[in-house]
Amino acid sequence: MQNLKYLLFGTIFGLILYKAEVISWFRIQEMFHFQSFHMYGVIGGAVVTGMISVVIIKKKNIKTIDGEEIKIEHKKYTKGVLIGGVMFGIGWAFTGACPGPLYALVGAGYWSIGIALLSAILGVYLYGIVKNKLPH
């Protein structure tokens, strides 16, 4: 039950993605063609808000609701960050969706995007299988 709040937060996130047309294939093409500020505004606005929030959390030493210290872990650099990043970028432009929007589009009834979501799960499985043979 404790975890049910995350269903609500996810729903809010999904609704924002829908309402701001972030899950639109057309918006993603428009972004990669630099023909509108919209997507840059959404991502940039999220980053600036997130950045300010994190500064406030650190400055005011804000704790979690359970009174724990807030831990912010930095992801580590590997060669995969750039190589995998480029791979994902191609998939993003192909499907017009990153992982969040994949879930949102399937929820919105764009069933063929389910093929992309299942393929993404399979892609992770393939990564797990060949992981140790890849440069990291």
Added chain:
Amino acid sequence: MIEFLSQPWPWYVAGPLIGLLIPLLLIVGNNPFGVSSTLRDICAATLPKVNDYFKYNWKEKTWNLLFVAGIALGGLLGSTVFKNPEPIAISTETKSDLNQLGIQNFEGYVPSDLFAWENIGFSSLVLLIGGGLLIGFGTRYADGCTSGHSIFGLSILNWVSLVATIGFFIGGLLASWIILPLILG
């Protein structure tokens, strides 16, 4: 309010709202904002655990799985109760660029010329299956996607996420300017 919920939301509303999810998830449970790791959790929960990469307690990520189930629910809510006017007002330049790739129908959120069931052909499958595989493989190899790297990672000023984001754009630009015209042309 009703008016607001029936209109598309501008970037200056959506961006900050998404950004607020970062402190929210941290404060309610020390959770980092990120979506693509759930794809791994789904593998660990449903597919044979062929090696150590899938042998971990995915149940600790229940919160994140509920979060992405919520994302789907949000999509459903949007497409039914809080529908946006369509077609989406994308720029005329983008429209003419996409026209040249054979895309005529701009209704909905995905091009029905490519992704409606009755129009699915070889190139659609290349985009959906190829794109999906690259999303899954790529995000795990890069250790994050738009949410975990470009939004959360940049917010905490991690340079690694900047490298990842540059990678996302190299791939996206390559695909949208060169590969897509090759596939659809």
